[in-house]
Amino acid sequence: MKQIAFYQTMLGLVGIAEKNGALTDLFFGREHQPQDSVERETPLLREAAKQLKEYLAGKRKTFELALAPEGTSFRKTVWGALREIPYGETRSYKQVATVIGQPGASRAIGMANNKNPLLILIPCHRVISNSGKLVGYAAGLDVKEKLLELEKHRVRR
Structure with a gap:
């Protein structure tokens, strides 16, 4: 099951999800929330939100986060x-x-x-x-x- 949290940014509401210690989803709005998720903020989600906000403020050019996108x-x-x-x-x-x-x-x-x-x-x-x-x-x-x-x-x- 994925853990998910929502954060307000300069671009609107962003949802971030993680599973097993790596990020799996980042999307805009609540309607795109993965079905297999539970809303629960984790330290990784907090860190991802922090880095995202730094990026949007022009203070970060790269992300230092574990990513695990699901796909072919x-x-x-x-x-x-x-x-x-x-x-x-x-x-x-x-x-x-x-x-x-x-x-x-x-x-x-x-x-x-x-x-x-x-x-x-x-x-x-x-x-x-x-x-x-x-x-x-x-x-x-x-x-x-x-x-x-x-x-x-x-x-x-």
Whole structure:
């Protein structure tokens, strides 16, 4: 069973879940709460919320948290590649596909992004269309744009 806690952030209400000492989910609002969860704050969830708030305040560029996203081996490979995209930078779906050794898998990369259970912590917001446009984000394009602007602004400092 997952432990879950909710925290108010500058982007709205965020839910964070953990299981067996690693984070499994980060999402916006209560309606996306995993079914196999019980609301109970743990030290790991408190630390995750602290690091998330530091990131949103521009005081943190990387997360030091144990992550255990649940998904297929392909999705986990994609999510691993996303974690390698540097703070303040973006990559296209095609670039991510090339990094994982499957240059023709841009659409599959998009689907893996769409199923990312750990928004922000696995930075799928850093993936943009091949043309450079912002497309798709589970929390909405306005949130994606805010995250990219936050990082862009902090990189310049």
